[in-house]
Amino acid sequence: MGQVVFDFSGINSIYVAARQNDRQTVVFEVRNGRGIFVFMMFFSEDDESKDQLFLYLARTSRMIERKMYGRHELREPQRNRFQVYLTDQHQQYIREELGLEGSGSTFDFEAFLRTLNAGIPLQLNLADLQANCQAHQDAFRQPELRRVVDDAHKIYLIGPKQLPPEKKPKEKTLRKLYLHVDAEATVLEQFIAALKRQNKTLAWTDKAKLANGNIRQMLNSM
Structure with missing residues (x-):
């Protein structure tokens, strides 16, 4: 398979709105087939993880933590980039979240990422943020999120x-x-x-x- 670099550009609208509204926490989910993909970002000044994307695979209880490369600014947001590097291991985790392990089926990983990115909501209001945090409390028990x-x-x-x-x-x-x-x-x-x-x-x-x-x-x- 090999490492894949992907720009989760769909995050930009939610990211910019959260920063503008002094809401330093982003948690939302995108469902695809059997998979439940929970995107999480924490970017206040006291967060060591402010440039990290946490992608929680809720059905299989796995966490993928990736640094987001590129520009993350409020001025000229159209220039922002949210590039992450996904390894072979990450791709295998995602296949398992989708229930594709051992199926022998051909899986176009980059096409899947484009579909996942297109499914990212344009807005995240506080009620949805609160509901998502409470629905996925298990994610906050993962070692990667102990510091947030x-x-x-x-x-x-x-x-x-x-x-x-x-x-x-x-x-x-x-x-x-x-x-x-x-x-x-x-x-x-x-x-x-x-x-x-x-x-x-x-x-x-x-x-x-x-x-x-x-x-x-x-x-x-x-």
Whole structure:
């Protein structure tokens, strides 16, 4: 087969909108045949993975992590590129996700990638982002994603915590809201904006008994 270089150009619209709206997390899925392909990107300044594309193969529970090469800018977005290098091993994983292993059928991998790219949605609203994060929580338990959320084992929300002036709230902490809080997307967005405006972060715990007993009131109080 050999290594394949592919530009996931379909990502550009979602990427630019997320950056413009200060939403530093992108998670969406594209279904193809039996396969469920979950695209994930995390690109705040405190994310070490800001140039990485995580492609989670949800049916077979495999993660493909690839550096995205090319220009990723808000100015002149038509010039952006999201090129990734996919090895023979990655291609085999994708075949297995599609249920093609051992079938002996001819598989045009580059044609498949073009179809996958064409299936990428043009928009990703917060409600869909939240739903995708919660639907694919298993992906966040993969070793490759341990660094995109702080203290991943702490899933119960305590509440806001004031930060000193020299610190800023980390997306690694705030994005846990998408995963572990069941609230309307508009309320969640307003809450995150208020936290950033007031320079507050969130305290989380791994003990259910210490969790905030009235999440809805807390979300609406800021």
